[in-house]
Amino acid sequence: MREFGKLEAAVMDCVWALGRPVSVREVLTELQKSRDIAYTTVMTVMDTLHGKGWLRRRKEGRAYSYEAVASREAYTARLMRDALATSSNQAAAFVHFLSELTPAEVDALRQALKIVPPA
Template identity: 35%
Template sequence: MPRRQLGQLEAEVLAALAAADGFVTTARLRDRLSGDPAYTTVNTILFRLHDKGLVVRERSGRRFRYRLVVDESKLVAGRMRDQLRVASDPAGVLAQFVRTLNADETAALRELLDGP
């Protein structure tokens, strides 16, 4: 199986946490991720996200349960913005991004751009 790109698993963990209702254990979260990542890998990512202040945790027996405490859309948009800031050709990056959108995403983008 090919390895994920740098930060891809962290992004998947954040998305899975955002989709969860309340607190979730590492094992339950791992079951929601593609590619069968190692339990210890997911746990390491959760510890790092906790250190960054993106998740909170509570003890549940001998384990922790985690919950996202930031708005996922703001977090991802901020990351996208950071990438555009350092790109030598931001317009080219945006053009490439738009070419990868599916029909629903394109319609949502058009609605946002045409909105008030």
């Protein structure tokens, strides 16, 4: 899996932040707060993300409403998993990753492991 491009990431950030089905117009309004962008550009990116399986859409009148198929956390986890898979020594890569965690990240990991049932 490849990372999102800059504009794809900006669109997904808006969709995730809004946390509900959204129209192209709503995403456009959010994006225009920080950049000059055209409606058709946002529509094309959202259609592309739909085609890649990251957004689902439903016809509402003449337009579509879009929502994320997966959470931001699920996307991040897939990126991490794919990065780990590129190593010829996954155990060593994982150990290096863990050794670079901040104390706050270590605490968050410990808390997360408390809620995960044993395999």
